[in-house]
Amino acid sequence: MTAMESAPAVPEPDPALWGEPRSKSVTWYDPIRVASAAATLSGLEFLTAMRDGHIPPPPISRLFDFRPVEVARGDVVFTCQPDESAYNPIGLVHGGLLCTILDTAAACAVQTTLDAGVAYTSIEIKVNYLRPVRIAAGRPNRLTAHGWTTRPGRRVAFAEGDVRDDDGKIVATASSSCLILA
Template identity: 35%
Template sequence: MGEVTFTWEDPTELAKKFLHLDSDDRKKFYLDLKHKPPIGELMNFKGVEVDEEGSVTWIASPQEYHYNPLGNVHGGFAATLLDSCNSITANCALDKGFLTMTAEIKVNYLRGISLETGDMFATGKIEKLGRKVIFVSGKLTDGQGKVYATANSTEIVVEIK
């Protein structure tokens, strides 16, 4: 039987830091892995990339503790990676005092994931940026670019006072 221990920074302190950043500084915030949220530890987030268009890619590798009783990685691993990258993509498009929350996500599973799959790359792209709602699409690929899952998200924009 395996065992894993996680440590993390207080997520409320991370949120306080994040809320006061503009769009460019939010991207830098995520590039700095010392600000990894608790879910990042659980999901084994290994890195993040942000391109010029604002797409965000989370990099994670499946672990044995992500397995389901059927002997492969649970679908929640893919869904969580896609939700994280889509949400962060939307949040990096906003300015100080605003954030998004996922209102809806639809995930399509195309292939099974195992330890042998290796690093997974979840990339989000804004399809429509509105004042109240942001629509984001995401895809989960392996290191060779093979697509394992896709997702479409609706992100609600919230003003924080």
């Protein structure tokens, strides 16, 4: 764009065209206090307590409405109920939401293999998006993210994951590595 050119005019919001503005309220507990509980429990104990409602979920899970529903050593399952606030500009659930729940599922699968006082962080994730995710009217629209550890390690651990729609179709897959902070 040259100095002589100008950006196209952006139309004023028109409720007749776009509908009324919508909003979403998110509440959470102090994540630092919650994380301090992780130091006293093994990763499996911590995620089991979160699944059972004894420890509150982190703020990101409140924002995207996902939660652990199955927890075992090296294996976790989360469900996610996306709403239209997760849409991207082309009317699909944003890939960032899928990446977030894949990162969570894969990393939490690694977390279930760790002893009390041992932390971790994701150092790499590769996501493959296989089909678009839309929020269908009149359907539950639930996504299920499954993460499993493929190689636990003392310094780096590896995990994989997938996300399935309500029909059981895989919509995205991931491979991940986590740095173990012992």
